[in-house]
Each structure stands twice: as C-alpha cells, then as structure tokens.
Amino acid sequence: MNICPLCNKNEDLIFFANKQKTYFQCKECHLVFAAESCLLNSDQEQDVYRLHQNNSNDERYKEFMERILSPLRKYIREGESGIDYGCGPGPVISSILGPEGYEIVEYDPFFKNDEALLEQCYDFLIATEVIEHIYQTREGLESMLKLVKEGGVIALMTSFYPSDIDKFKLWGYHQDPTHVRFFNESTCEWIARKYSLDFEIPRENVVIFKKGLGHD
Numbered sequence: 001m002n003i004c005p006l007c008n009k010n011e012d013l014i015f016f017a018n019k020q021k022t023y024f025q026c027k028e029c030h031l032v033f034a035a036e037s038c039l040l041n042s043d044q045e046q047d048v049y050r051l052h053q054n055n056s057n058d059e060r061y062k063e064f065m066e067r068i069l070s071p072l073r074k075y076i077r078e079g080e081s082g083i084d085y086g087c088g089p090g091p092v093i094s095s096i097l098g099p100e101g102y103e104i105v106e107y108d109p110f111f112k113n114d115e116a117l118l119e120q121c122y123d124f125l126i127a128t129e130v131i132e133h134i135y136q137t138r139e140g141l142e143s144m145l146k147l148v149k150e151g152g153v154i155a156l157m158t159s160f161y162p163s164d165i166d167k168f169k170l171w172g173y174h175q176d177p178t179h180v181r182f183f184n185e186s187t188c189e190w191i192a193r194k195y196s197l198d199f200e201i202p203r204e205n206v207v208i209f210k211k212g213l214g215h216d
Helices: 042-049 059-072 093-100 115-119 137-146 165-170 185-194
Strands: 012-017 022-026 032-034 081-085 103-107 122-128 148-157 198-203 206-210
Touching (some): 012 165, 059 093, 059 198, 093 103, 103 115, 185 198, 185 206
Parallel strands (some): 081 103, 081 122, 122 148
Antiparallel strands (some): 022 032, 148 206
C-alpha cells in the first residue's frame, strides 16, 4: 500500500506508470508521488545532486532565482533573517539577498548539514527546487514551518504537475530520478487549510505561505 506522504491517506489512484516509476495521485490533497519501491537511497541521491551545476557566477541561474525572489521581496524587509533550505552544493540565494541587507544562512542535508541552524527561527524560508525531493513530505513541510516565526513566510518553488495525463507523460520534470513528489494549486490549498496559512501563487510554480493564523 502506498500511503500519501503528505496527508497520510491511502485513498490514492495510479496516476501514471512507466518502466522507471509508478506514480500515485492522492484523492485528498492531490499530491502526485512515486511509489516507495522507486525511491533512490541517499548515496544514489547524492550522486545525482553532485551533477548539478549551480553557482553564484551564473547569470542565467541568478535570473531563474528571481522567479521566486521578486515576489518574495514584498513580504520581507531589510535586516530580516532567512534560511536557504536545501541550498545544494552551489548556493546562490545568499549571493543575491546578502548584499541587499538580508541575513541568510544555508542548510542542506547533503552539503551543509549544520543541524544547529534547525534549532533557530527565521523571518523567512526559501526552498527552491527542494520539496519535490523530500520523501517524507509532511515531516519536511512541518520542519520548514517550525523554522519560521509567526508572521513569517515560506517561499517554495517547484514545477506544478500538469493534470492532463498526456502532458504528464511528456513532462521532463519527472524524468529526474530524484524528483518524486509533485504539487499543484489544489495541493497548496490543502496545505494552507491544514496548517491555517495564508498563501499566494504569485507566478507559475511559485507559492508563498504566510504564518500568523496559528497552525497545527
């Protein structure tokens, strides 16, 4: 049985299957997730991540980061603290927001695993191309929420899956072997209801959750 890793329900349907993976779609929160049997071990994951070529000198990648940073700026103020959660081997966020007057720390379970950073609270959290990798989706999301002060924001960027199965088949995002959890707007709405969050989808594939109404 493949229990949904976000809402823990087992009311799911096979959404799509190919030779590499089988994907289920949860009826409750609409998360699409790969079967447990398809998941890589941590060593295999890290081997894939080491192939990523992201660095602060790549102007095109910095431009890509602006997809999330531009809408985020209206929620944050100079001098506030933030955590780049899942920063990867070549973090870029700090090189952009640091000079603008924000205090940014970087955390990654594979490349910057300083768990002391997870015992603090921040004004905002940024996770770019991260949530689709986290096997224990609910636990990962709740860990992010705990890192942010009341009134703070969690900004996530991940590609929302196409609901049309023919488009999903051709969707390049699921072909990365480490991409195993996929969201859409309905999933974001479920998260907002579950944890009493305000939320905005300011542009495609970007969601900003705001704490402040209290959450579980």
